[in-house]
Amino acid sequence: MTISPDARTAEERLQRMHRRLGGIAYGGDYNPEQWPCEVWLEDARLMQEAGVNLVTLAVFSWSRLETADGIYDFGWLDEVMDLMHQHGIGVDLATPDAVPPAWLIAQHPDILPELADGSAFGFGSRQHFDVSHPVYRQKALAIAGKMGEHYARHPALMMWHVGNEYGPVSYGPWADKAFRKWVQTKYSTLEELNQAWSADVWGQVYSDWSQVGAPAQPRTWSNPTRRLDYHRFTSSSMLEHFKAERDILRRHTPDVPIVTNFMRFYKNNDYWAWAAAEDAAALDIYPDPREADAHVAAALNFDLMRSLRGGQPWMVMEQATGAVSQWPVNVSKLPGKMRLGSYQAIAQGADAILFFQWRQAKGGTERYHSAMVGHSGPNTRIFREVTQLGNELKELDGLTGTRSAAKVAIVFDWDCWWALELGNSPRSDLTYAQEVLRLYRPLFDANVTVDFVDTKSDLSQYSLVLLPAAYLLTDESAQRFEDYVSDGGRLVVSYLSGIVDESNTIRLGGYPGALRKVLGAWSEEMHPLAGEGEEVKLATADGGTASASYWTEHLHTDGADVLASYDSGRLAGSPAVTRNTFGKGTAVYLSARVDNTFLESLLFAERQAAGVQPELAAPPGVQVRRRTGNGSSFLLVLNHNDAPAGIDVGRGGTDRISGRPLQGTVELPANGVLVLQESATDETSR
Incomplete structure (x- = not known):
């Protein structure tokens, strides 16, 4: 393979890959090691029939590629790589570090992660490693280097797939040691650490760095800022390992894209930081077919993936053709739904449609997970749909590399997520993803294209920005939102935003402390509604009525106009929803979880005022x-x-x-x- 001097940026590498593939990438995970070699030729023929141009190989193959310590066997994989190339099919080649082999665990059992309660995560599944373990890292990097060297010039190689669904959290001795080092880097002195962690509360003051460790499960509740920092450490530690593998592969193949696969609403990793280290965002997405509106949450994830790298096209790395194997009841997708969901991803910026997996396993944990070729073989509804889709996608030349433009942004921030869901709060049952989805849904239903941003993003290109439950805001982020509104932007803020600073410490002087000035309003007390289905009535400024449930606050105005007031309950007469003019712009504050009808009308008015129109008028659905x-x-x-x-x-x-x-x-x-x-x-x- 000739190294192209032009393919040195992420977009150039991806464009080169799509040119070689002939357009949109289509295919899925292929696990030939699960099948006798006489099946491989039939697979290649069926892949051609189905329009497959890319398969992912070796995700779970460490034990077959390194059969004993330092003994590598690439012979069978060479055969498959050659076979794919002979049939015009490219390969997304994985480094198999998600599944350390049994011989490695037998030699170093402390590679297994330790759970928060001190119990060991046993061998027999996957992701059974502590990413901080030095031997695990050494061996994972070694096999990545061997694969990079061996396959660098293979003509089938289209992309590298590092690991798989990174995310295992360990609280064992190696993680403990790595966390201590991370904390020492973040906080230069013990005094700074004790201040940031509010260590005088419950007498948790540290007098020596050796006393600092991972927040294993205590007798009762645990220090929330310590746990917040552990979230940050865990994400950065796994990302550090990913980058080390990426850099090894990059030296061998500077023109080949390198990715790993993200997961739907996945909390452990800050995907803003991860996506910046990759050539493309890639998503594993498994909506539950039992949910009639599952496509709305899927759409949010699709827009998030598109946004993680500034609007660059992204990849569906895994999805199911029919049923999955993770729900209590695994309903198969109805005819047409797999095709529709695939086109939905493309509509929202995907340039790759891949499945898990090509051929349905006959044994193991995921034997009932659907595939492109199922247990019944190719003479099935699903394979006919797979083939139809694959051959349709061949006709979409010119679509790859195109982008979508948005004038509306919603903030999705992992620091906010981690801090909000640490517990010991007025509502410990609140979930960040659902709060974001609640503000996203009216815009999705109205066919308004939405970008996602984090609290550090430049907001100047957006006419309207929504801030759902942005619980943690730094001083810099709060100033960024103030400047955005002052310069003419329109901001909509929901409850539980701006409550704490970077150290998870409450901002004093009234909620939401970081945003009080721009909102022109403040709350003296939070009033979550206790009863199931409990709600209070609202009276709107235009003489209408509405309602609120789940969350209310005792709100006061400080210059803001009142859009709705409480009309029943203990807060009757107090403001519930306000709008403040600040500089050249406005900021709306939702101090209550208002009903869907009121929320939709409010967001309609805000986007109309911001000059934001839907892509096209369309009927519901x-x-x-x-x-x-x-x-x-x-x-x-x-x-x-x-x-x-x-x-x-x-x-x-x-x-x-x-x-x-x-x-x-x-x-x-x-x-x-x-x-x-x-x-x-x-x-x-x-």
């Missing part, structure tokens, strides 16, 4: 997204309803799936999809 670039504009229309729906596509264009020219009102069948390459007139008019 029809999603519309636009991707532009490469001199083209694509309008993707998806019918999430189980009944036909009509939509006016205006001047229209050519549907790249069917090849038909379309304009005006078009009827989409249930679960139907359009990929409309818009006319040049429409494209240049925007």
